[in-house]
Amino acid sequence: MINQNTQFFILKPLYSPITHSCIIIFHLLAQITSCQVDPKFLACAPKTCPNSNQSISFPFYIQGTQEPYCGNPGFEISCAPHGLPILNLSHTQYFIRQIFYQNQSLRVSNAAFSTMQSNTTKGCLVPTQNLTLPTTNVFRVALNHTDVVLFYGCDASSLDERRVGCSAENETSSVLALDKRDKNVSFVAKNCKGGAVDTVVEDGSEGVGEALRKGFLLSWTASNCTVCNNTGGRCGFDSDMFTFRCYCTDRVHSAKCDGDDPGQSLFSCLTFCTFQFIFTVNRVNQWHLFD
DSSP states (O other): OOOHHHHHHHHHGGGGHHHHHHHHHHHHHHHHHTTTOHHHHHHHHHOOOTTTTOBBBOOEEEEBEEEEEEGGOOOOOOOOSSSSEEEEEEEEEEEEEETTTTTEEEEEEEEEGGOTTTTSSSSSSSSOOOOOOOOSSEEEEEESSEEEEEEEEOOSSGGGGEEEEETTTEEEEEEEEEEETTTTTTHHHHHHSOOEEEEEETTTTHHHEEEEEEHHEEEEOOOOHHHHHHTEEEEEEEETTTTTEOOSSSSSESSOOOOTTHHHHHHHHHHHHHHHHHHHHHHHHHHHHTT
């Protein structure tokens, strides 16, 4: 017959602190596993090009750095060697000077104009292409801009005030910039031998040369990300369903994250796991006192 002391000796190991600790650790691991953040939320964190402080996020994404589902089709961005983000429009590189997410616009400048020097005639311009925007109307030139024609290979003796630099193909010839409405356009077109390029400049700039360097404003059309961002999510695009998505810490949502507090689900989960851990440590310490 087993006496009471022997019975306690046999059962005690089954309920030792080590056994309890193992059980609760497995329970905590299960809780932490349930708190894992959705991978698309992590993948679509804002990024920057090297040596640039311009944040890149929806509807844009950096090719090779961010996943395509983090941005809209047609909003791919690459990084120039010196760090500026680049938007490619009809096989022409445009440096992104600044992105204004609140009003869905950005300032860009043709990379070919970056060598121009303000208030001088030393900057030689390499040939470039006409400004051509996608036919999908994703990007539009903002208001208050002027259509300009650049003429290459010109003799600027009679129109020196319209000279913006020399032609890289022939440094002895000039590049002239004329408003499309200028009455001299036809005359210049006949006398310049290096071709013509259509572009735009922003109104109110100090001269056409400065305006070309400064660039111009484009507005874009894409889903508004404000609600998703305000509820703790990151915006993206499902190319299979061809629709907007809001990536949240728990899962993918159609428009916004659940809850009013940004990051609420992740914070609550981590808080719960922390209190569980503290509670476990205290219980284990108590068991050791009575061991």
